[in-house]
Amino acid sequence: MKQLLFWRTWSTTEARVAHWVLGILALTLLAFLANILDPLENAVHWDVLSELSEITTVVDILPLDGWQFGVTVPSYLTMEQFGAAPMELPILMIRFIGVLALLGLCVILAAVTVMPRFWYLGSMVLFILLLAACRLETLGMFGEGSRLLFVVTVVAYGGLSYYLHAFRPDWGINIRIFSFVGLTVLMVLLVAFASPVLQPMLTFAVFSYPLWLLLAIIFILMTATEILAGLVWLSTSGQKGKPSLINFLVISSFYLLTLLLLFLKNTQRIEWNTFMVSPVVLALAAGLLGIWGFRRRTKAASIDALNYRAVGFWLYVGLFIVALAFGGYAAATANDPTLEVLEDMVVEGQLAMSAVFYFYILANFLPLFRQGLAVHKVLYKPLKFGLTRTRLLGFAGVVFLVSTQEMLPFYQAVAGYFNGLGDLYTKTKEYTLAEQYYKMALQQEFQNHKSNYGLASLALRQDDRTAAAYYFNQATLKNPSPQAYVGLGGVLSQESLFFDAVASYQEGIRKFPESSELLNNLGILYARTNVADSAYYYLDRAQRASSHDDVPATNLLALYAKSTDDELLDSLARTAGGRNYYPWQANWLAVQNLRQKFDKQDFIKKVIREDSLLNVSGMAYLVNYSLNQARYDSTPVRLVSSLAVKNPFLADDLLLPSLYPEFYSGNRRRAIEAMLVLVEEGGEKAETYRKVLGHWLLQLGLYEQAAEQFGLVQSPEGLIGQILANAFMGNEAIAGVLIERLPEQGAEAAMDPLRKTLASGFRPGVLGDSLLLAAQQNPSIAAYVKAVRANPFSGRIVAAAASYFRQQKQSARAYELVTKALQFNQSSPQIWEQYALLSVEQGLLAQSEEGVAKVEQLAADADYQAFLNRYQPMRALIEKQRAEFR
Numbered sequence: 001m002k003q004l005l006f007w008r009t010w011s012t013t014e015a016r017v018a019h020w021v022l023g024i025l026a027l028t029l030l031a032f033l034a035n036i037l038d039p040l041e042n043a044v045h046w047d048v049l050s051e052l053s054e055i056t057t058v059v060d061i062l063p064l065d066g067w068q069f070g071v072t073v074p075s076y077l078t079m080e081q082f083g084a085a086p087m088e089l090p091i092l093m094i095r096f097i098g099v100l101a102l103l104g105l106c107v108i109l110a111a112v113t114v115m116p117r118f119w120y121l122g123s124m125v126l127f128i129l130l131l132a133a134c135r136l137e138t139l140g141m142f143g144e145g146s147r148l149l150f151v152v153t154v155v156a157y158g159g160l161s162y163y164l165h166a167f168r169p170d171w172g173i174n175i176r177i178f179s180f181v182g183l184t185v186l187m188v189l190l191v192a193f194a195s196p197v198l199q200p201m202l203t204f205a206v207f208s209y210p211l212w213l214l215l216a217i218i219f220i221l222m223t224a225t226e227i228l229a230g231l232v233w234l235s236t237s238g239q240k241g242k243p244s245l246i247n248f249l250v251i252s253s254f255y256l257l258t259l260l261l262l263f264l265k266n267t268q269r270i271e272w273n274t275f276m277v278s279p280v281v282l283a284l285a286a287g288l289l290g291i292w293g294f295r296r297r298t299k300a301a302s303i304d305a306l307n308y309r310a311v312g313f314w315l316y317v318g319l320f321i322v323a324l325a326f327g328g329y330a331a332a333t334a335n336d337p338t339l340e341v342l343e344d345m346v347v348e349g350q351l352a353m354s355a356v357f358y359f360y361i362l363a364n365f366l367p368l369f370r371q372g373l374a375v376h377k378v379l380y381k382p383l384k385f386g387l388t389r390t391r392l393l394g395f396a397g398v399v400f401l402v403s404t405q406e407m408l409p410f411y412q413a414v415a416g417y418f419n420g421l422g423d424l425y426t427k428t429k430e431y432t433l434a435e436q437y438y439k440m441a442l443q444q445e446f447q448n449h450k451s452n453y454g455l456a457s458l459a460l461r462q463d464d465r466t467a468a469a470y471y472f473n474q475a476t477l478k479n480p481s482p483q484a485y486v487g488l489g490g491v492l493s494q495e496s497l498f499f500d501a502v503a504s505y506q507e508g509i510r511k512f513p514e515s516s517e518l519l520n521n522l523g524i525l526y527a528r529t530n531v532a533d534s535a536y537y538y539l540d541r542a543q544r545a546s547s548h549d550d551v552p553a554t555n556l557l558a559l560y561a562k563s564t565d566d567e568l569l570d571s572l573a574r575t576a577g578g579r580n581y582y583p584w585q586a587n588w589l590a591v592q593n594l595r596q597k598f599d600k601q602d603f604i605k606k607v608i609r610e611d612s613l614l615n616v617s618g619m620a621y622l623v624n625y626s627l628n629q630a631r632y633d634s635t636p637v638r639l640v641s642s643l644a645v646k647n648p649f650l651a652d653d654l655l656l657p658s659l660y661p662e663f664y665s666g667n668r669r670r671a672i673e674a675m676l677v678l679v680e681e682g683g684e685k686a687e688t689y690r691k692v693l694g695h696w697l698l699q700l701g702l703y704e705q706a707a708e709q710f711g712l713v714q715s716p717e718g719l720i721g722q723i724l725a726n727a728f729m730g731n732e733a734i735a736g737v738l739i740e741r742l743p744e745q746g747a748e749a750a751m752d753p754l755r756k757t758l759a760s761g762f763r764p765g766v767l768g769d770s771l772l773l774a775a776q777q778n779p780s781i782a783a784y785v786k787a788v789r790a791n792p793f794s795g796r797i798v799a800a801a802a803s804y805f806r807q808q809k810q811s812a813r814a815y816e817l818v819t820k821a822l823q824f825n826q827s828s829p830q831i832w833e834q835y836a837l838l839s840v841e842q843g844l845l846a847q848s849e850e851g852v853a854k855v856e857q858l859a860a861d862a863d864y865q866a867f868l869n870r871y872q873p874m875r876a877l878i879e880k881q882r883a884e885f886r
Helices: 012-036 039-043 091-112 117-133 148-167 173-194 200-207 209-222 226-236 245-266 279-301 308-332 336-371 387-404 408-427 431-444 449-461 465-475 482-494 498-511 516-528 532-544 550-563 566-575 582-595 616-628 635-646 651-665 668-681 686-699 703-710 716-729 732-739 748-760 769-777 781-790 795-807 811-822 829-841 845-858 861-885
Strands: 046-063 068-084
Touching (some): 012 039, 012 091, 012 173, 012 308, 039 308, 046 550, 046 582, 046 616, 046 686, 068 482, 068 516, 068 550, 068 582, 068 616, 068 716, 091 200, 091 209, 091 308, 117 148, 117 209, 148 173, 173 200, 200 408, 209 279, 209 308, 209 336, 226 279, 226 336, 279 308, 336 387, 408 431, 408 449, 449 482, 465 482, 482 498, 482 516, 498 516, 516 532, 516 550, 550 566, 550 582, 566 582, 582 616, 616 635, 635 651, 651 668, 651 686, 668 686, 686 703, 703 716, 716 732, 716 748, 769 795, 781 795, 795 811, 795 829, 811 829, 829 845, 845 861
């Protein structure tokens, strides 16, 4: 444990700073791992594109004698497909990684100040040269093209560094690190607030690419032999005199063979993927082992310039932080040429330098292996073949391996630099410059995914689908991705190239068989062309894939709903598990509307965004919910007024569904009034409004008005509505004549049920009848109010309520109730009777006479005579009181 946590033997201050630096290293490692797992997902997110389709559903139901009559209204189905969005930089992640990289650089500079003069001067010259390569003039400080910022930076860092090196050798590492951190904070704030460019921090990150790349490569080559050194420790520690040569030869040969296979695979000399270890794993293993291995190396070699406690640890960890941060930056921006450069440096660096180091180990320590001695303790104290010569030969081997690739890693590094510039100018919306730099990157490596996808994104922004298809196709050649195939398939399908789009998706699925995005989009493509079997097959596979299963499940539900097979829908209702994904809920409500199942369920509030903007799926959910839950929830009534203002293009589609909750669970009077306004306005949906209004009037018992509305509907539903309205009014002869017209409308199937209804004399219940009966059995103001709310136009209900209100000395309330009812129902003698009686009570004799005339016209003789027996004494009393008053 003492050897493992060696910093515990240092001073308290050094140990505390070591903990902080190692904490920064751990944080950088986490950021690196978070980005490297799927680099493309960092820069290209999946868009979900929705489209609507209508299905006819019946939610207005009038039960009849063994059957039911309903009118069709549209419910909406939503189908969704994935779209690969244009590349977008994760700015927050880049800033976070940039902070970590700058902290690592501060640790490096602090360590450099402790080095002897020769090493110090050499390191600072290298830093200044790299700083010059960062092109700080691009930040626009002190005027366009001015290099004054570079001079200020060199003076600031050089001056602080020299002061710490020459005049403050007594200061500890903590003060040195904090001094550079403080200076860096000041420089960052200066640039952030004074630079005129749009993205100063991103600009610095992009143009400082050479600095970070070179430091990362130095670290990778510095640690290239650490794994092999670790294998020496593994094979010789704890052996206690037993020969360890065989163990070392086996594990080291396997390691070198793995590196060789990786090199051959990366250079496309073989296409094996079996038992391949990721270069990322090798790099991290070497880096972590080097924290202890570099300590043994500097201690054994007695390199004063790299005293581990004073310099080596801080230099090593600082470089480790920078290398991880730069790798994380390349992964966060999906810059695959840069990632490949780093991978090549890991593989070729470890292969060349470990191969020479392998010879170094055997040449110097073969007898010690045979004796079973602890070779790891003297690994860096050679007996014959020098360590410096080993390093130089290893580096020459790296150069040789790079040259066998025709310097491809160098060209990839340049391509990665140009890709960064393309990203920068895309972010600042200077698309012409961005396109030029992406094309310059293609000149360095024409098949790199980053440049091709970036150019395809720019082409889509300019609506150049031909160019977009070309670059998407290029992006699939070397480093294919589901996003590139989705982008290519989407462009081809938009150009109506069905078979090309199918071929593109199928090729993508062969390479990414578990991509739910590709499977879903291919299923949608088949669904559009009515190839149902293939659509079901691919959507089912997409649903069973590991990610994004809500979208294909939503699409499967839409396909099932379109089939409108009752048995299938019933089976689906029994087996489908509920999902919180509201597009799926929208389709589920449409299925329930088809099945005429209106079980209560809660409203999903997240459908309505804070800004009240609705997307396609949100509108589908709101419409279907309004229709399905009209009997339980009036929420949509309150929502539509605010939503219509924010969504003017959807207002017309939302209006009719919002009236359903108003009619079935809100204020029926307002619903009828609003529907009458819509009918009078006309328009494309006037016929739908009329038949719905007619059906509502049938439910309310207003048969004459219902017949009038249905008479203007040119469809079988309108004719059937007329037949029923006339039959319920007692005009069986007219209804019988209308039945004979059903074959002309293609509705022969309705003839027998209608004739049966006419012959039986069946009359459906009217809304509010049961509540009226309950009020008459247990009379109260509340009971009658409830009955009137259920049907404010029924003659029997309004008359009974008005009569009860009169008895309770509430004639004004009764009069208001009657006059409002007469606005819609002027064919009820009961309402006119109450109107006449209430008018005469208030001394409105002219109005009462109008009511008497209507009663005489509408009521049967016996009923009219009974009414006069009540009305005339009241009128006589009023006239007598007036005479006495005179």
